Amino acid sequence: MLKLSRLTDYAAVVMAQIARHHQASHTTADLAEAVQLPHPTVSKTLKMLVKAGLLESQRGVQGGYRLARPASQITAADIISAIEGPVAMTECSQAEGECELAATCGVADNWQRVSLAIRTLLESVTLAHLADTAPIKLPVQLPIQSISLSAASA
Amino acid sequence: MLKLSRLTDYAAVVMAQIARHHQASHTTADLAEAVQLPHPTVSKTLKMLVKAGLLESQRGVQGGYRLARPASQITAADIISAIEGPVAMTECSQAEGECELAATCGVADNWQRVSLAIRTLLESVTLAHLADTAPIKLPVQLPIQSISLSAASA
DNA sequence: TAATTGGGTACCATTTTAGTCCTGTATAAA
DNA sequence: TTTATACAGGACTAAAATGGTACCCAATTA
Numbered sequence: 001m002l003k004l005s006r007l008t009d010y011a012a013v014v015m016a017q018i019a020r021h022h023q024a025s026h027t028t029a030d031l032a033e034a035v036q037l038p039h040p041t042v043s044k045t046l047k048m049l050v051k052a053g054l055l056e057s058q059r060g061v062q063g064g065y066r067l068a069r070p071a072s073q074i075t076a077a078d079i080i081s082a083i084e085g086p087v088a089m090t091e092c093s094q095a096e097g098e099c100e101l102a103a104t105c106g107v108a109d110n111w112q113r114v115s116l117a118i119r120t121l122l123e124s125v126t127l128a129h130l131a132d133t134a135p136i137k138l139p140v141q142l143p144i145q146s147i148s149l150s151a152a153s154a
Numbered sequence: 155m156l157k158l159s160r161l162t163d164y165a166a167v168v169m170a171q172i173a174r175h176h177q178a179s180h181t182t183a184d185l186a187e188a189v190q191l192p193h194p195t196v197s198k199t200l201k202m203l204v205k206a207g208l209l210e211s212q213r214g215v216q217g218g219y220r221l222a223r224p225a226s227q228i229t230a231a232d233i234i235s236a237i238e239g240p241v242a243m244t245e246c247s248q249a250e251g252e253c254e255l256a257a258t259c260g261v262a263d264n265w266q267r268v269s270l271a272i273r274t275l276l277e278s279v280t281l282a283h284l285a286d287t288a289p290i291k292l293p294v295q296l297p298i299q300s301i302s303l304s305a306a307s308a
Numbered sequence: 309t310a311a312t313t314g315g316g317t318a319c320c321a322t323t324t325t326a327g328t329c330c331t332g333t334a335t336a337a338a
Numbered sequence: 339t340t341t342a343t344a345c346a347g348g349a350c351t352a353a354a355a356t357g358g359t360a361c362c363c364a365a366t367t368a
Contacts, residue, residue, distance in 0.1 A: 002276075003243060005357085009245075013259050035258045041357075060311090061366065063314065104190045106285070110279075110283060118275065121271055160325080213346085214337095214342090216335085216337090219345085
């Protein structure tokens with residue numbers, strides 16, 4: 001599936017909700033109500049987002065959560081890595097030289113390039129895009145054959 | 155992590171190994187030895203690849219596995235879905251209209267577009283690319299701002 | 309100082325994943 | 339026709355990740 005975890009999915013929804021009303025501070029209870037998810041689960045998600053620096057929190061009466069920076073400066077990659085860690089397709093695409101199978105693998109290099117391309121794509125999608133009801137504008141994908149490559153991944 | 159499962163990783167390595175010597179038939183034992191993975195695990199992976207129509211098998215003496223079609227016609231997306239099922243980032247990006255949270259979600263549409271872009275990317279990478287030691291040529295990623303969108307996702 | 313609201317941690321249930329094993333069946337060569 | 343080879347299919351188990359919950363503490367403000 002190459003699937004996001006359910007919590008990541010929640011995180012995106014919650015972030016979008018906050019982004020749509022970024023003036024106000026949002027309590028966990030408000031958000032849980034708005035997105036129809038259990039309070040403790042939303043709370044857990046929010047804490048992870050704060051830890052990743054995407055949200056700021058304010059304790060006490062009238063407290064709550066708000067975006068740490070404009071929605072246009074928060075990317076899908078940011079949200080995903082806040083919950084799941086670095087965006088990478090395989091173990092070896094994050095840490096260089098730790099795979100004992102490297103010798104027999106013969107795929108690592110190109111797999112890492114693919115991983116990088118996906119990361120780039122996810123970095124080009126911002127929370128502002130996600131929260132907007134208008135269709136997102138994705139980068140054009142030119143067919144491989146037409147491209148000289150080294151320029152692309154650099 | 156947006157990570158592939160370990161089996162998928164194995165599948166890619168095994169497929170690349172077969173692709174590099176596509177004339178011959180490969181037994182499970184040979185492949186397990188070549189990629190340094192346990193025999194039963196490789197066997198399981200191979201069976202899944204056959205079921206997905208990416209490999210053909212021949213029983214009996216002198217039997218083994220070979221590619222069902224040229225490496226240039228097998229994509230990374232094929233391999234991933236053979237092991238993990240359809241490439242999709244979220245539950246709702248595969249099945250339309252089955253999410254009870256759709257009303258409060260407000261992210262589904264754009265999330266699906268992102269998912270589609272990733273699928274397109276993975277479909278543009280072939281086994282021939284992966285098996286090759288030369289750097290893969292990935293599609294150019296133009297910055298979002300520069301693009302008029304509707305043309306892109308169509 | 310009381311009420312509100314987030315912070316941190318620990319815990320448990322469930323699901324998914326990975327890996328193994330066993331038995332059956334097809335094929336080719338002797 | 340027999341026998342060795344090799345894949346097919348399924349059941350099973352162990353381990354890990356995931357998701358969800360509960361509890362208590364800390365900070366803030368009225």
